[in-house]
Amino acid sequence: MKVIVDLNKCNDHGQCVYSAPEVFSLNGRGELSFRDEAKDLYVSDELDESLRDALEEAADICPMQAIEIEG
Amino acid sequence: MSGVVVVGASLAGLRAADALARSGYSGGVTLIGDEPHQPYNRPPLSKEALLEEQEFDAIRLRSSAKPGAVSLLTGVGAVSADLGRGLLFLSDGRELAFEGLVAATGLRPRALGIPKPSGGVVVLRTYEDLLRLRAELAGVRDVAIIGAGFIGCELAASLTQLGYRVSVIAPEDVPMLRPLGEELGGALMRHHLQAGVGFGLSRLPVAVEGGERPERVVCNDGSSFDAQLVIEAVGSSANVEWLEGNGLDLSDGVLCDERLRFGGDGRFLAAGDVARFPNLAFDSIPRRVEHWEMAVDTGRYAGKALGRLLTSGEESPAFTPMPAFWSDQFELRIQSFGMPGLVTDPGQIRVLEGDLDGEVVVGYHREDTLVGVVLVGFPQNHMKYRTAVSESLAAGVAPA
Ligand SMILES: Cc1cc2nc3c(=O)[nH]c(=O)nc-3n(C[C@H](O)[C@H](O)[C@H](O)COP(=O)(O)OP(=O)(O)OC[C@H]3O[C@@H](n4cnc5c(N)ncnc54)[C@H](O)[C@@H]3O)c2cc1C
Numbered sequence A: 001m002k003v004i005v006d007l008n009k010c011n012d013h014g015q016c017v018y019s020a021p022e023v024f025s026l027n028g029r030g031e032l033s034f035r036d037e038a039k040d041l042y043v044s045d046e047l048d049e050s051l052r053d054a055l056e057e058a059a060d061i062c063p064m065q066a067i068e069i070e071g
Numbered sequence B: 001m002s003g004v005v006v007v008g009a010s011l012a013g014l015r016a017a018d019a020l021a022r023s024g025y026s027g028g029v030t031l032i033g034d035e036p037h038q039p040y041n042r043p044p045l046s047k048e049a050l051l052e053e054q055e056f057d058a059i060r061l062r063s064s065a066k067p068g069a070v071s072l073l074t075g076v077g078a079v080s081a082d083l084g085r086g087l088l089f090l091s092d093g094r095e096l097a098f099e100g101l102v103a104a105t106g107l108r109p110r111a112l113g114i115p116k117p118s119g120g121v122v123v124l125r126t127y128e129d130l131l132r133l134r135a136e137l138a139g140v141r142d143v144a145i146i147g148a149g150f151i152g153c154e155l156a157a158s159l160t161q162l163g164y165r166v167s168v169i170a171p172e173d174v175p176m177l178r179p180l181g182e183e184l185g186g187a188l189m190r191h192h193l194q195a196g197v198g199f200g201l202s203r204l205p206v207a208v209e210g211g212e213r214p215e216r217v218v219c220n221d222g223s224s225f226d227a228q229l230v231i232e233a234v235g236s237s238a239n240v241e242w243l244e245g246n247g248l249d250l251s252d253g254v255l256c257d258e259r260l261r262f263g264g265d266g267r268f269l270a271a272g273d274v275a276r277f278p279n280l281a282f283d284s285i286p287r288r289v290e291h292w293e294m295a296v297d298t299g300r301y302a303g304k305a306l307g308r309l310l311t312s313g314e315e316s317p318a319f320t321p322m323p324a325f326w327s328d329q330f331e332l333r334i335q336s337f338g339m340p341g342l343v344t345d346p347g348q349i350r351v352l353e354g355d356l357d358g359e360v361v362v363g364y365h366r367e368d369t370l371v372g373v374v375l376v377g378f379p380q381n382h383m384k385y386r387t388a389v390s391e392s393l394a395a396g397v398a399p400a
């Protein structure tokens, strides 16, 4: 399972951070920290299945619908 | 076979249906909505979708259930329900039997009962409303927005950015008074004024004058505001008529307990803007919460709780979410956590960081408990203040 974030859609709401703090965090400027690693699309490494619930919650709660779960 | 019916195919209904389908419940989930569309997202209607002329695809909500796990019926409404017999009656004449029901029928905007022309006066809740608003804007220079709540203020910002001359007319003396209080409402008003928004506050509109289309809005103090288009953003009423006749309290939405159940039965739950429920993290008073994230949280909770009850007979723990709300106006991101609107005493509303005319964090206290915070800017501090509210609530609130 991977998580994909469309950083052009993402508005740095940070709601994903409360749902899945193991995966999402904000950097010191209050932006989604994946912005430090990727420009348009962030694709995670393979993630542990135990995170699925939390990631689904994050995808549901993202106001910009920027998060997708693959696999 | 009678499965679960979720009535209202918008944010809360979709999240409830998805959660139910994911819960392992196998009795079948039907999501029905009276709009002609697949579920879509409303917040962009007053912001990106208006500013950037986005089309429907940009605001469609994605389902997280497996394809086929939820049957979606659009363009059909629930006309009535018989909870005792487990039957739902649809606008196309069909009857659906159910063993569980989620009410997620949301709100519809109110319109003022004042004289007005037949054209050029609109509201904004649906995608059709947005299309009508866009069409009505053609040839318009001055727009009057009646109502100074969040939606009125977001529209004022977006339309000003699009080059229209906007006046906001409302009875309060600062915008967003009830949720934010006098001082922060006043600071945001100064920001709007600087950006070119006009305000006609502390007065009530008594008529929209004109021929077939508006020419001006006239107020009870004799003042008037030029407008070739008028938007009414004066609040909403809950879509509950379809539940009448079941002995429920439907006076302001669907009255629920702290597990979102209504009618005293765990098989019936409400979610989203229509649900009036007590959040025991704050107190035991049932309230409706018109926040996007609450629609997601209540929807997910209702779907999970119903799935658990119907598959294993188990009840779920009380639902005690942290409310969160955002609004975008000009370049400002306004973010709230908790329930700032509970605090009306100005002495209990204090600046915690920054200052009112720039980035600011405002705290709302009930006795010694921080029950809400509102941040304008300071994105890096969201987590810190959200945590501060939940810790203060946990320390300060005796269970009801
Ligand atoms: C313009 C606008 C901007 C907003 N901006 C923000 C924001 O920035 N931040 C924020 O936190 N919140 C915002 N909100 C609020 C947020 O969109 C709502 O909280 C959310 O839409 C609630 O979802 P819901 O599913 O409970 O209700 P709704 O979205 O109202 O959906 C209810 C659905 O049920 C349908 N329905 C009603 N009666 C029946 C029936 N009898 N049978 C079948 N279907 C029926 C309705 O047609 C509708 O599709 C905004 C709302 C609007 C309108």
Ligand code: SF4
Pocket (backbone or CB within 6 Å): A005, A009, A010, A011, A012, A013, A014, A015, A016, A017, A024, A032, A061, A062, A063, A064, A065, A066, A067
């Ligand atoms: S919730 Fe969505 S918009 Fe917000 S930071 Fe996460 S991905 Fe970005």
